[in-house]
Amino acid sequence: MSSKEAASDSNRYYVAYLEISGSGVSAASLHFEVPLWQQRSNVSMQLRASAGISSVDLAPGSIPLLVKLLLFGDDDWLELGLGINIVYRYAATEPYYEFSQSKVNPNAIIGYRYQSQRGGFVFRVGYTPIYDVGNRTIVSAVGLSVGIAF
Numbered sequence: 001m002s003s004k005e006a007a008s009d010s011n012r013y014y015v016a017y018l019e020i021s022g023s024g025v026s027a028a029s030l031h032f033e034v035p036l037w038q039q040r041s042n043v044s045m046q047l048r049a050s051a052g053i054s055s056v057d058l059a060p061g062s063i064p065l066l067v068k069l070l071l072f073g074d075d076d077w078l079e080l081g082l083g084i085n086i087v088y089r090y091a092a093t094e095p096y097y098e099f100s101q102s103k104v105n106p107n108a109i110i111g112y113r114y115q116s117q118r119g120g121f122v123f124r125v126g127y128t129p130i131y132d133v134g135n136r137t138i139v140s141a142v143g144l145s146v147g148i149a150f
Contacts, residue, residue, distance in 0.1 A: 012038060013119050013149035015048075022143020023064035023085060023107050023128045024054030031064070031145070046070040050081070062087045066109065075116050081109040085130055106131045115149055122147040 015033040022029065031052035038046045050066045066083030085105045111126020124145035129138050 013115075015115070015122055015147055015149045017122055017124065017145045017147025019052065019124070019143050019145040021128075021141045022126065022145065023066060023083070023109060023130070023141070024052055024062055024143075029054030029062075029064065031147075033068075036067075044071070044073050046073075046077075050083070064107065066107070068109070070113060073113075073115070075114060077113040077115060079109060079111045079113040079124065079126060083107055105133055109143070111143070119149040122149050 012035050014035075015031075017031050017033075019029045019031055020027065024031075029052045031050050033048050033050040036047040036049055038044075046069070048068045048070065050064070050068060052064045054062045054064065063086040064083060065086070066081040068079055068081035070077040070079055072078050083106070085107050087103055087105060107128055107130040109126045109128045111124060113126075114121075114123040122145070124143070124147075126143050128141045128143050130141065131138055
């Protein structure tokens with residue numbers, strides 16, 4: 001395979017990762033991500049879809065769904081994303097944020113992502129604002145993720 005062919009297939013991986021805080025709202029969430037589109041030219045870009053499930057008070061709590069755009073990467077990427085967080089159980093104890101009766105809350109992400117072109121280890125850190133529709137407030141979270149691209 002030529003280096004040009006290898007570059008066109010790079011980062012066309014499925015990704016699974018564990019996220020601490022971030023878009024899942026709770027202490028931890030598991031995510032699975034699929035590639036949708038990729039362009040390699042002066043600026044590398046990828047479009048990816050992500051779904052996850054989180055636990056609040058050791059019980060299921062939310063499902064974050066995001067569409068992400070990755071920019072400027074060989075192995076290091078700027079990650080931008082928009083999505084929703086479907087809350088189906090409400091946190092009532094600290095340190096979790098107590099959502100009102102809202103069920104679907106818009107969210108976003110801006111962050112750094114390390115993902116090798118050869119697959120393997122994935123590291124992410126990012127800022128995730130979540131809009132609580134019921135309370136009309138923005139909940140700020142910083143997420144840290146580790147996972148694998150395969």
